[in-house]
Amino acid sequence: MSISPPPPGWFKAPTGGERTWVGIALLWCLLMFLMMPYWHFRGKQNSTGEAYRVAPADFAARVERFVESNKVAEDPQSKKPIVEPAPGGDAYLQARMWDWYPVLRLKKGQEYRLHISSLDLQHGFSLQPMNMNFQVLPGYDHVLTITPTRTGDYRVVCNEFCGIGHHTMVGKIEVRD
Amino acid sequence: MSSVGNFLPNQSRTCDTTGLPVCLTAQFFIKAHAVCAVVFLLVGAIGAILLALTRWPAVQLLGPTWYYRTVTLHGINMLIFWILFFEVAVLYFCCTSLLNSRLFSRGVAWLGFVLMVVGALMTDVAIFQGRSDVMMTSYVPLKASPWFYLGLILVAVGTLIGVVNYFLTLYIAKRDGTYDGSLPLVVFGATAAAIIAVVAILHGAVALIPTWAWSMGWLSEPPDAAWYRLIWWGLGHVSQQVNVCAMVSVWYFLATLTTGAKPLNQAVCRTAFVFYVLFINLASAHHLLVDPGVGATWKIWNTSYAMYLAVLASMIHGFTVPASVESAMRAKGYTKGLFGWLFACPWKNPGFSAFFLSLVIFGFMGGITGVTLGTQQINIIAHNTLRIPGHFHATVVGGTTLAFMGLTYYVVPLIFRREYYARPLARIQPYLFGSGIAIMALAMSFAGSYGVPRRVWDADAGANLSAGANLMLAGVGLGGTLAFIGLLTFILLTVAAVFFGKKNEGRPMTAW
Numbered sequence: 001m002s003i004s005p006p007p008p009g010w011f012k013a014p015t016g017g018e019r020t021w022v023g024i025a026l027l028w029c030l031l032m033f034l035m036m037p038y039w040h041f042r043g044k045q046n047s048t049g050e051a052y053r054v055a056p057a058d059f060a061a062r063v064e065r066f067v068e069s070n071k072v073a074e075d076p077q078s079k080k081p082i083v084e085p086a087p088g089g090d091a092y093l094q095a096r097m098w099d100w101y102p103v104l105r106l107k108k109g110q111e112y113r114l115h116i117s118s119l120d121l122q123h124g125f126s127l128q129p130m131n132m133n134f135q136v137l138p139g140y141d142h143v144l145t146i147t148p149t150r151t152g153d154y155r156v157v158c159n160e161f162c163g164i165g166h167h168t169m170v171g172k173i174e175v176r177d
Numbered sequence: 178m179s180s181v182g183n184f185l186p187n188q189s190r191t192c193d194t195t196g197l198p199v200c201l202t203a204q205f206f207i208k209a210h211a212v213c214a215v216v217f218l219l220v221g222a223i224g225a226i227l228l229a230l231t232r233w234p235a236v237q238l239l240g241p242t243w244y245y246r247t248v249t250l251h252g253i254n255m256l257i258f259w260i261l262f263f264e265v266a267v268l269y270f271c272c273t274s275l276l277n278s279r280l281f282s283r284g285v286a287w288l289g290f291v292l293m294v295v296g297a298l299m300t301d302v303a304i305f306q307g308r309s310d311v312m313m314t315s316y317v318p319l320k321a322s323p324w325f326y327l328g329l330i331l332v333a334v335g336t337l338i339g340v341v342n343y344f345l346t347l348y349i350a351k352r353d354g355t356y357d358g359s360l361p362l363v364v365f366g367a368t369a370a371a372i373i374a375v376v377a378i379l380h381g382a383v384a385l386i387p388t389w390a391w392s393m394g395w396l397s398e399p400p401d402a403a404w405y406r407l408i409w410w411g412l413g414h415v416s417q418q419v420n421v422c423a424m425v426s427v428w429y430f431l432a433t434l435t436t437g438a439k440p441l442n443q444a445v446c447r448t449a450f451v452f453y454v455l456f457i458n459l460a461s462a463h464h465l466l467v468d469p470g471v472g473a474t475w476k477i478w479n480t481s482y483a484m485y486l487a488v489l490a491s492m493i494h495g496f497t498v499p500a501s502v503e504s505a506m507r508a509k510g511y512t513k514g515l516f517g518w519l520f521a522c523p524w525k526n527p528g529f530s531a532f533f534l535s536l537v538i539f540g541f542m543g544g545i546t547g548v549t550l551g552t553q554q555i556n557i558i559a560h561n562t563l564r565i566p567g568h569f570h571a572t573v574v575g576g577t578t579l580a581f582m583g584l585t586y587y588v589v590p591l592i593f594r595r596e597y598y599a600r601p602l603a604r605i606q607p608y609l610f611g612s613g614i615a616i617m618a619l620a621m622s623f624a625g626s627y628g629v630p631r632r633v634w635d636a637d638a639g640a641n642l643s644a645g646a647n648l649m650l651a652g653v654g655l656g657g658t659l660a661f662i663g664l665l666t667f668i669l670l671t672v673a674a675v676f677f678g679k680k681n682e683g684r685p686m687t688a689w
Contacts, residue, residue, distance in 0.1 A: 001439055002362040002429035002501070003197075003275050010359065010443045018441050018496065025492040029485035036481040036552050040473060046553050049476065051469030122316045122402055124561045124630070129643075131628040133560040135468045137402040138318065142469035155641070159561040159630035161248075161312050163319070164241055167638045 047134070050143040056119045059094065059141060066092040067102050075103045075172065082174070085112060092116075093156070093171070095123040095136045097163050100156045100171025106148050108175055114144045124160030127173065133159060148175040182277040183353035189279065192591055194685040195434070199592070203273040203280040207266045207592050209290055210339075211585070214262035215671060217254045217297065218578075222664045224251030229617070229657025234637065234650050241634040245310045248632055252313030253304065256573060257332065257416075258297045263581050264370065264423050265289070265339040270592075271367040271426070272343050276360070278350035281342050289338030296331025299324050312632060314409060317388055317399040326389035333378045333385075340371045340378075362443055363433075366426030369450040374419045376458055380411030403470030414461030417569070420577040421491070422453055424539070427580045428498050428532055434587060435529035435689075436522060437509075438501035446497050452490035459483035463551035467560045473553070480551050488548055495540045502533075526689035531583025531607035538615055539576030546571060546622060561632075563653075564625030571618040574660070579611055582667050589671060590686035595678030600689075603670050610663025613656050620652025 014022055040046050054062075066083065073082040081102045085091040087110035094101045096119040106112060116125055116136050123136040134142060156171035182189065182198050190199050224247045230238040231247075239247060273280050280286060302324065303309045309321035347368065350356060360368065384405055390396045399405075429446070432438035440446050462479030465471050506518035523529045546568035550559050559565065586603065589595055597603050627646035629636045636642055636650065681687070 001437075002433045004361050005356050005358040006362065006443045008358060012442065012444055014442045014445045018445060018500065021496045022445065022493060025489050025496075028492075029489045032488075032548070032552075033481045033485050036554070037477050039554055040477060043554060046473065046557065047467065049469065049472040121319050126561065126628065126630060128628045131558050131562070131626070133467055133557060133562065135406075135465075135560070137406075137469055139402060140469040157628075157630060159633065160316070161245065161319075161632045164245065164310070166245070167241065167633045167635045170638065 047142075047144050050145075052141045052143070053139060054117060054141040056117070056138055059092075059115075059117045060119055062115075063092045063094045063101065066090070071102075072105065078103065078172070087112070089113070090115060093125070094119060095125070095158070095169075096120050098158070098165035098169035100158075100169065103172045103174065105174045105176060108148050108151050108177055111145060111147045114146050116142045116144065121162045122160050123158050123162050123169070126157040126159040128155045128157050130154060135160065151175045151177055180277060180354055180356050182279070182355050183349065184279050192274070193681070193683060194591055197274045198277050200273040200279045202283045202286070203269045204592055206280070206286045206290060207269050207588070210262045210266035210269070210293075211588060211592075212675070213294060213297075214259050214266065214581075215585075215668060217258035217262060218664070219668050220301065221251050221254035221259055222661060222668070224248075224254065225657060225664070226661040229654050229661065231634065232636075232650055232657075233654025234642070234647055236654060237635070239634075242307075242310070244634040245312075245632075246304060246307065249310055249312050250301070250304050253300060253329075255578075256313060257329070260420055260573070260577060260581075261332065261336050262293065262297075264374075264419065265293070265336060266588075267423055267427065267581075267584070268339065268343040268367055268371060270588075271364045272346040272350065275364050276347070276350040277355040278346055278353070281345035281349055285338060285342045285345075289335045289342060292331045292335030292338065294335075296328040296333075296335060298328070299331065300328030303328060314413065315385075315388070316409075317391075317402055317405045320392055320399070323389055323392040326385050326392055330382070330385055330389060333381045336374065337378045340374050343367075343371050362440060362446055363426045363430045365447050366422055366429065366450050369454050370419045370422035370426065372454050373415055373422060373457065377412050377415035377419060380408055380415060384408040384412060403468060406465060406468060407471070410461040410464040411458065414464060415458050417573065418453055418457040418460075418487070420573055422450060424535065424577045424580045425450075425494050425498070427584050428494070428536060429501070431528050431532035431580070431583050431587070432498060432502050432505075435526050435532065436502050436505050438498075438505040440497055440501045441504060442497075445493060449490040449493040449497070452486050452493075456483040456486040456490075460487055460551070463556065466551075466553050466556035476553060480553065484548075484551055488544075491540070491544055495536070495544070498536060523689070525604050526586075527603050527607050528583045528586045528689060530604075531579050531586070531611075534607055534611040535576050535580040535583065538571055538579065538611060538618075542615060542618055543568060543572030543576050559625060561630055562625035563621045563629045563631050566631050567618045567621030567623075567625055570614060570621065575611060575614040575618060579607060579614070582610065583607065585667070585671055586689065587686075589674045589678065590681060593675050593678075594680060594682050595674050596681050596687055597670055597674045597678060599670060599673075602666060604689075606663055606666045606670065609666060610660055613658070613660030613663050615656070617653055617656030617660055620649045620656055624649035624653060 084105040158169035309325035511521040
């Protein structure tokens with residue numbers, strides 16, 4: 001019984017179906033254990049976790065320099081600058097209550113180093129409708145090496161609670177040929 | 178039992194149904210903690226229905242301020258207060274009745290209980306005052322009222338004191354030789370839960386005490402955001418493993434009470450509990466899979482190597498628990514076909530149906546989604562979407578809460594010694610609640626795979642939700658409503674039984 005002390009000699013190896021099940025379960029766990037690192041390298045879909053410490057004010061200054069030197073237009077809806085980074089170069093996206101700044105225009109098939117950080121609270125970078133999600137922390141420059149593979153306008157939704165205006169925090173990334 | 182208990186004169190009774198000894202001091206504190214647990218469950222449940230009806234786009238009941246406030250309230254009351262109060266009650270029962278022992282100290286129990294109650298009220302008041310809309314996770318540099326953090330710290334300290342009282346009771350039971358040989362399996366599992374609770378609470382202290390000091394103005398800078406997440410999840414995830422251990426112990430307990438189940442091999446069951454203790458803390462790394470600040474190697478090692486040993490533990494229990502029921506049922510003569518034993522199970526007994534539904538919902542829905550979300554590849558398309566709450570409503574609500582409800586159908590007649598009214602309603606309650614939660618959790622998971630974020634008042638504000646996502650959010654509303662009806666039924670039946678139920682002192686409880 002589970003509710004009384006076990007009889008003497010209870011400590012013994014499993015037998016029969018139980019032994020088989022433990023074996024299958026263990027094999028399955030080992031398979032999963034191998035799959036995750038394997039697909040990290042084979043699938044090349046994951047961030048390596050590249051990140052640097054950065055003071056929010058310094059990051060804001062870098063974003064401003066990036067916008068000034070790469071601005072190509074102004075988004076008619078949000079009045080935010082549309083910025084086109086050099087292919088293969090650095091792109092910056094700044095999160096703060098409650099907007100993403102600036103609007104990025106990227107070229108399909110080109111690789112970018114996308115720097116994301118927050119000036120105030122934690123935010124969530126959620127690229128829709130791709131559904132790709134990253135955590136954005138103040139004090140950390142999160143560098144994602146990305147290559148857009150499909151053209152179109154993508155929305156950047158905030159999916160980490162950041163105060164009363166959280167649900168209004170929507171940005172944009174344009175991917176062009 | 179051949180051994181003699183260590184009860185003081187007139188401080189114990191023998192249960193008229195199970196023949197187990199009951200320490201009267203423990204009985205008082207089991208009642209006190211259970212009553213508080215159900216009160217906080219009600220608070221959380223009112224939050225739950227408001228949230229379900231807000232996420233349902235066609236209804237959107239609350240405005241943004243009260244939506245975010247209610248998410249905070251719901252998370253804290255359900256995941257912390259309801260579950261912790263109930264778990265301390267479970268611990269006090271296990272270390273006394275199952276070990277034939279008295280509770281170590283009435284004074285220590287009072288201290289822990291009062292701290293928990295004061296802390297919980299403090300945090301709830303701080304939430305209602307509106308200066309603590311920070312979600313359950315209270316990620317810095319989001320700042321809550323100091324009372325919010327202080328309340329949580331007091332609840333944690335109170336729980337820790339309860340856990341210490343548990344360990345000291347284990348000590349005096351061993352010292353006084355109140356039982357022969359090894360701990361019963363259910364107590365072993367509860368002990369695993371208690372050990373993990375200590376780990377969780379220490380992480381909580383490390384994360385929340387500096388945050389509280391910062392909210393008081395004693396520290397000029399908040400804790401580092403990445404550091405806070407790392408440590409906080411040492412509380413946030415590890416405490417879920419306390420729930421798993423407690424729930425699995427309750428499964429074994431209810432399986433024994435309702436079908437006379439006997440585990441095939443206790444060494445296997447106990448090893449699985451040890452795996453939880455050893456490996457689950459590392460698994461909390463899966464909350465940081467898309468974070469900056471920790472590298473890919475760290476993430477993969479901590480989420481795969483160690484988590485899968487904890488997964489192995491759950492896969493083992495997923496076999497041993499139903500196997501213990503099967504062997505008991507077959508021994509009673511229900512040997513027809515492969516599943517004859519299963520059909521013959523006491524499905525009308527809410528203690529059994531709640532236990533078995535909890536096993537199925539936790540294992541199939543919660544376990545599979547959890548392992549999936551915890552891989553680096555899939556986490557990237559799931560992090561902070563509704564897939565996450567879809568997962569943990571299957572584990573903590575469909576699993577832990579439902580198992581605790583099943584236990585309550587025995588706690589009230591055996592500890593409060595009152596009978597339930599409206600027994601047909603009690604018989605269907607686990608099905609009502611279980612199916613509501615299953616529908617809601619599935620709908621959340623699917624909505625999340627359409628990209629709908631969690632914890633957002635209006636998912637459509639910028640996301641231009643697809644028709645599929647809208648449909649799934651309606652499913653969240655409908656499933657949530659069904660679950661709420663099931664939950665309210667449970668609370669009303671239990672309150673009616675505790676306060677107005679027919680006394681059954683001196684005779685066995687009416688069988689379910």
